[in-house]
Amino acid sequence: MADHHAMPKTTLKDFLYATLGGLLAPAIAIFMIVLLVLGIQANFGASDAAPVADRIVRERIQPFGQSVVVDPNAPRIERTGKQVYDEVCAGCHASGALGAPRFENAGDWSRRIAQGYDMLLTHAIKGIGKMPARGGDPDLSDLEVARAMVHMTNSAGARFEAALKKEPEPTAAQLERGKLVYAENCAYCHDTGITGAQKLDDAAAWRPLLQAGKEYLYHAAINGSFGGPAKGGNEKLSDADTRMAVDYMVDRARAAIAAGATQSAAK
Numbered sequence: 422m423a424d425h426h427a428m429p430k431t432t433l434k435d436f437l438y439a440t441l442g443g444l445l446a447p448a449i450a451i452f453m454i455v456l457l458v459l460g461i462q463a464n465f466g467a468s469d470a471a472p473v474a475d476r477i478v479r480e481r482i483q484p485f486g487q488s489v490v491v492d493p494n495a496p497r498i499e500r501t502g503k504q505v506y507d508e509v510c511a512g513c514h515a516s517g518a519l520g521a522p523r524f525e526n527a528g529d530w531s532r533r534i535a536q537g538y539d540m541l542l543t544h545a546i547k548g549i550g551k552m553p554a555r556g557g558d559p560d561l562s563d564l565e566v567a568r569a570m571v572h573m574t575n576s577a578g579a580r581f582e583a584a585l586k587k588e589p590e591p592t593a594a595q596l597e598r599g600k601l602v603y604a605e606n607c608a609y610c611h612d613t614g615i616t617g618a619q620k621l622d623d624a625a626a627w628r629p630l631l632q633a634g635k636e637y638l639y640h641a642a643i644n645g646s647f648g649g650p651a652k653g654g655n656e657k658l659s660d661a662d663t664r665m666a667v668d669y670m671v672d673r674a675r676a677a678i679a680a681g682a683t684q685s686a687a688k
């Protein structure tokens with residue numbers, strides 16, 4: 422089979438990228454070779470240095486041939502919490518601009534800290550109220566946001582350790598599905614609070630449940646817990662659907678808790 426491709430037209434942008442890449446690639450290649458030579462000298466000369474150098478240089482150059490100006494092989498340097506705080510977060514959190522809880526101010530932070538690490542991190546990453554997502558810097562990695570968040574909250578009395586959440590967040594589609602499953606199987610009790618089921622907007626009831634973690638909640642919903650029937654009493658419900666219903670419930674409960682925190686912070 423012939424594999425003909427129509428030649429794409431080179432736009433001005435392609436041309437500029439290609440030119441830029443053409444200029445940058447040799448510079449980086451030279452830099453890499455220098456580093457390599459230094460490295461080899463340090464190692465008292467490796468016998469297969471030449472092919473290795475060749476391969477590394479080609480790997481380095483290759484992305485530029487594809488009109489990518491940023492080097493995707495460059496290891497990302499994760500900044501410390503203090504660096505990110507100073508550069509990005511201090512703009513609001515040092516002075517309390519826009520109502521931001523202030524650095525080292527335990528009074529501003531205590532109720533927020535009580536929400537727990539995961540919730541705070543979710544808010545720092547996704548934004549909340551006047552707080553922009555990632556403090557307004559979309560280039561920050563999750564880990565950098567976590568470190569900055571920990572730097573701030575620990576200054577105000579928390580004892581967190583920066584770690585990324587292990588629980589993956591549901592996608593929008595999963596939440597939609599969860600909402601549907603919830604409406605059909607769970608709302609009867611969890612909207613009304615009948616038989617002691619936790620209502621979705623009952624922040625006080627959900628706070629300890631969220632701290633228990635989603636794995637616990639999935640397990641409780643699938644197998645039943647206390648007064649809660651397994652799968653809401655619908656044996657035909659799949660485990661996956663039950664989990665998505667829990668995801669939806671957790672999402673609503675988090676919103677209720679966040680609304681409570683914002684209200685009390687505004688007071």
Ligand code: HEC
Nearest residue numbers: 509510513519520521533544545550551552555556569570
């Ligand atoms: C443009 C101003 C601004 C910047 C920059 C900013 N914040 Fe905030 N932040 C706020 C405001 C305002 C609030 C209070 C929001 C609310 O509760 O309504 C807040 C609240 C928070 C909270 C508490 C959320 C909660 O659930 O109570 C965390 C955590 C946080 N910010 C982390 C960060 C981090 C980390 C950075 C830097 C990467 C950052 N912020 C940068 C304005 C800012």
Ligand code: HEC
Nearest residue numbers: 606607610616617618638641642646647648649652653666
């Ligand atoms: C017949 C009423 C009823 C229905 C329907 C129902 N639940 Fe519940 N649920 C309860 C009660 C009661 C509790 C326990 C409250 C307690 O722990 O004191 C509960 C608790 C829970 C909990 C928290 C676990 C815990 O330790 O308390 C989760 C999560 C949950 N239900 C999920 C679901 C899901 C998902 C559905 C739908 C698929 C559902 N429930 C349907 C009554 C119901």
